[in-house]
Amino acid sequence: MSTIRFIHTADLHLDSPFKGMTGLPTDRLNNLRDSTFAAFTKLIEHAVKTKPDFMLIAGDIYDGEDRSLRTQMKFREGMVKLDTAGIPVFISHGNHDHLGGRWTRFDLPPNVHVFDEHVETVRLTVDGQEVLISGFSYQERHIRDKVIDRYPVAEGQDAIHIGMLHGSLAGDETHAVYAPFTKNELLAKRYDYWALGHIHVRQQLHETPPIVYPGNLQGRHRNERGTKGFYEVELSKTTASLHFIPASAIVFDRLELPCAGMSHANEWLTACSEVLESFKEHNGAGIVELLLTDIDREAANLFSQSPEGEWLEVLRDYVGESEPYVWVQKITFASQLNLSMASSALMQSVAGMIDGWTTEDWKDVLKDVYQHARGVKYLDVLTADEIDEVKTGATALLAAEMSGME
Structure with a gap:
């Protein structure tokens, strides 16, 4: 044949x-x-x-x-x-x-x-x-x-x-x-x-x-x-x-950066640069999210000194616009950062409850948003990644509110 x-x-x-x-x-x-x-x-x-x-x-x-x-x-x-x-x-x-x-x-x-x-x-x-x-x-x-x-x-x-x-x-x-x-x-x-x-x-x-x-x-x-x-x-x-x-001209991706033991901003910037250079070598131009993981108390103390938006701005300035160009779209802190910054028993209890919600629980919680006739056209299908992002944001907001009450 x-x-x-x-x-x-x-x-x-x-x-x-x-x-x-x-x-x-x-x-x-x-x-x-x-x-x-x-x-x-x-x-x-x-x-x-x-x-x-x-x-x-x-x-x-x-x-x-x-x-x-x-x-x-x-x-x-x-x-x-x-x-x-x-x-x-x-x-x-x-x-x-x-x-x-x-x-x-x-x-x-x-x-x-x-x-x-x-x-x-x-x-x-x-x-x-x-x-x-x-x-x-x-x-x-x-x-x-x-x-x-x-x-x-x-x-x-x-x-x-x-x-x-x-x-x-x-x-x-x-x-x-x-x-x-x-x-x-x-x-x-x-x-x-x-x-x-x-x-x-x-x-x-x-x-x-x-x-x-x-x-x-x-x-x-x-x-x-x-x-x-x-x-x-x-x-x-x-x-x-x-x-x-x-065939991709520009690759979207999420990169993980372990941050355990980091206590100075220049350590973090150097580590970010190495991760981004490795991405460039394998993929060329890209748009990436940076997920900061393994955040211990030392790293949590470092990141708590400045708001998330400022860390992102400094990183973009540091990596510049060399070719192939990689744009850091956002920085996401893992939930460990929020839990270490808010140590109250109530925070631990509520965060633990949120972490245990199933996909069906999240769909129920978010149904008012995803069922809204005018807003639904701006939303993608609720995926596991979307749920993780909402979970991280909710935990961060909760930590900030609890911190203000202490």
Whole structure:
């Protein structure tokens, strides 16, 4: 059996607005806003250089249905480069870039096939190997029904069958649940590869056959941490090999810095600089949160001398703007700092109670905020990281209030 080679990418979110990045210098903010285009350029350049048999884009090319002319033009330019290189492209639009959006459309070159709202199967031949690709595009933003039921079962032992689906596992509420499916429903179709999109975390749900989320091409905020990119896949009827290709122009991440025994500010600044330099070496440009851990009484006494905002300002001045540029978005003190600064029995008791709350407890406590009709559009899904941050902030506020009462 012949082996084919293709690129699987999804969730490009071109022209993402990157909200909430207060304090970032204007030129750096512009670089951040262009980072989705920079990541897209890396994708196109890699494809032109390596010449895969075809490319799959599994939804959310654009960040919103009202895509700009500039964004569409840049995407079209990339498709034209692939057309010149003889690389077919198959596109399945998702919930962010659904077909029902209102925008001035650009005509795409002949190498691009865009699936419509009905599940269809496209046939192509790669060096004598027949390949069948099935997929569909969202007609509107909210697709709640199980579109997987409309996909045909693979027939014929010789052809390679690939399914493209922008959606999520039924019951997985880490993302909004659209076009839900179960792993068994995918396997029942007997395809050789499932090219998924919608979930921004890179993951392989099944090995043989591969059921794959490549994640998004460029992280867009602090909850989309780590290097992002796409997969280059070699596939036959009996084997599959996946190679991850990094594409992030700017990497979001959280860095931990142990602070035990620190008693002078210059010690802390030097340690911060070393952590950031290590990050640069491995990731290049980035936007990071600094989590200060292992805070004993000595370190707690050091940090209590100045407010958190001043520590952050001094750190930004100290590290400067050397390339590749890393912006420290925020500093978070671990809860040990707050507990050591507020030693009353009441503080210990209340903090212990908060620390013992389950995810369901937190959802109940925060329901007035997350159920507010006007405010909910500014909030992400309540994740474990969000809960940890609220917990740390609540403990800090409690410590400050208790300190004022003593």
